[in-house]
Amino acid sequence: MLRVTNLNVHYAQKLVLQQLNFTLPAGQSVCLLGQNGAGKTTFFRAILNTIAYQGKIVIAGQNTKKLPRAALAKKVAYIPQNHEAPANFSVFEMVLMGTTANLKPFQQPGKAEEKRALAALERLGIRYLQHDYFGEISGGEQQLVTVARSVAQNSRVILMDEPCANLDFGNQMMVLEMARELARQGFLIIQSTHEPNHALNYADQILLLEKQRMTVGKPDKLLTSQRLSRLYHYPVKVVTVNVDGQQKRFCIAARKELKHVANL
Numbered sequence: 478m479l480r481v482t483n484l485n486v487h488y489a490q491k492l493v494l495q496q497l498n499f500t501l502p503a504g505q506s507v508c509l510l511g512q513n514g515a516g517k518t519t520f521f522r523a524i525l526n527t528i529a530y531q532g533k534i535v536i537a538g539q540n541t542k543k544l545p546r547a548a549l550a551k552k553v554a555y556i557p558q559n560h561e562a563p564a565n566f567s568v569f570e571m572v573l574m575g576t577t578a579n580l581k582p583f584q585q586p587g588k589a590e591e592k593r594a595l596a597a598l599e600r601l602g603i604r605y606l607q608h609d610y611f612g613e614i615s616g617g618e619q620q621l622v623t624v625a626r627s628v629a630q631n632s633r634v635i636l637m638d639e640p641c642a643n644l645d646f647g648n649q650m651m652v653l654e655m656a657r658e659l660a661r662q663g664f665l666i667i668q669s670t671h672e673p674n675h676a677l678n679y680a681d682q683i684l685l686l687e688k689q690r691m692t693v694g695k696p697d698k699l700l701t702s703q704r705l706s707r708l709y710h711y712p713v714k715v716v717t718v719n720v721d722g723q724q725k726r727f728c729i730a731a732r733k734e735l736k737h738v739a740n741l
């Protein structure tokens with residue numbers, strides 16, 4: 478579904494992504510981990526063809542560099558980290574806009590698109606917001622609307638840049654479960670996150686970005702105490718807990734005392 482070959486990205490003299498080579502099949506929920514500034518958004522930008530890069534990115538057999546923007550939008554939906562709030566659009570209109578990626582030039586959304594937009598709002602549990610202005614709802618609600626828009630877009634690859642960042646605990650779980658459900662329906666979902674517990678419990682596959690390089694693997698193999706401590710420069714322990722007969726793994730901070738606080 479997504480094949481990345483010899484991907485290198487620089488900003489001026491600064492090398493951000495170096496020699497990335499991997500393939501991700503359809504039907505997976507993938508978590509992308511990496512420190513602040515590691516290059517997660519840059520990786521998404523390369524897939525979206527909005528920055529210059531060396532190498533090749535192929536989605537469903539097609540080189541994304543050669544796809545016109547509209548054709549790429551049919552294949553990839555993107556939820557950015559910070560969304561601008563166009564105050565004069567309603568929530569329903571915002572989500573309906575997602576459906577236009579699949580329309581012909583100048584074609585207006587019809588009944589089928591309206592139905593899809595409403596279904597996406599329903600799925601995110603925010604249909605009650607449909608008549609509100611996007612600019613007048615909370616940051617977390619806006620986040621859910623952008624997720625609904627990407628679902629309405631119906632592209633087979635969905636890139637989510639920290640989709641849970643502004644959400645309350647229940648809505649975080651809902652987005653994670655929805656990502657997993659969409660993956661079961663054949664979508665490829667890649668979401669960046671700073672919460673290793675989301676990756677440990679909800680991802681089929683992990684992308685771990687460290688020192689410009691990407692490592693790909695299953696959560697139980699890749700997300701060890703040692704690896705996560707090294708990644709975040711902070712001692713953590715991954716523990717296994719039996720939850721209602723199921724073995725779940727959690728990452729917890731393992732520093733015994735806060736030395737940096739004592740030094741203040």
Ligand SMILES: Nc1ncnc2c1ncn2[C@@H]1O[C@H](COP(=O)(O)OP(=O)(O)OP(=O)(O)O)[C@@H](O)[C@H]1O
Nearest residue numbers: 488489493511512513514515516517518519520558
């Ligand atoms: N337009 C740009 N011009 C120059 N440098 C940039 C640009 N955009 C990003 N960078 C740099 O590239 C590096 C990777 O940035 P990126 O936003 O991809 O990181 P990230 O992993 O998404 O970070 P975070 O987790 O903090 O959102 C950072 O050092 C950043 O300062």
